Amino acid sequence: MALKVWNSVLRSGLLFVLCTYTLIAGSRDSIRLHGGASDKEGLVQVNVRGVWKAICRTEWDALDALVVCRELGFDDGYAQVWNEGLQRQSYLLTVTPTPPPPFSIEAERSLIEGNEFACNGTENSLLSCKYNKTTYYCPGHAGVACGITTKEFGILMDDFIQSRRSSRLQRYTVPTFSGTSTGRVLSPVSYYSRYNADRVQITGDICNMDKRAAMLICDYQGYHKGGKVIQLPSIPNIPKLIHTLTCIDATFLPSCDVVYTKDGVCPAGVQYNSVECYTKLQPSVFGSLAFLGVASILILIAGAFGVSRILRKPKTLSVPHPECHEHS
Structure with missing residues (x-):
């Protein structure tokens, strides 16, 4: 009896290991990275019915990169959008470049799987995210680090x-x-590195921002009726790029005061990292506009009334005083 129980447990354990290995291997066989200095970075390629296809970088962001890293089994560290300037060079980490798999960067349209990926950061596979399979123009291929x-x-x-x-x-x-x-606010920045001539892009979210920043960001996104700051749960594998974003006296986003983090961590924790953009006028905004409209009408009425009084006021003739004639 004990031997049968032991055999059953053993078979269950072997089946669990086999299934786990199959899932990992299947994931590795369905997605890979190409062209980086290590197996943790490069251009993204997905296996679609036995054909390796690239991803167009249109609308590609750090949340999409995060899903790719998770699918590849890289759960530790930050996920970033990758380009050649973000390679782990000598000033970051010394590694031995891995030989890239055969793939043409100048791939035909038939070798592009899609673009405009919209992952929310919680998916387990890239192709389970929403995306557009129709690609008429591709400015470049998407990559992750x-x-x-x-x-x-x-x-x-x-x-x-x-x-x-x-x-x-x-x-x-x-x-x-x-x-x-x-949604949460992501801030991708690009710059020319001091270490090489490449333009590097890094992406992160925000620790805290003020109400004016939310309104300007919403306006920039096409929501011209305002917005407010809110807090959404932080994503561990997305670094915090901006410590504070202050726009209280700013007219445009480039005029805001930005304080950056040193290592992607919020010293005081995450406070307001997201925005809720208004799709219709809020009572406070509508009330302000109504007040301005009524005030303008009252000013016009008062001005018209004053002009009317001036026009209707009779003119008085200046008559010399009799004493003036006697002295003369």
């Missing part, structure tokens, strides 16, 4: 902060899903 340590990201942040301000390009994006206008 997985397993970036806090120390490595700190080196990148120091390189970014010490770079010339004129070479920096900073944007703010709000990946939204299911037609909602609510």
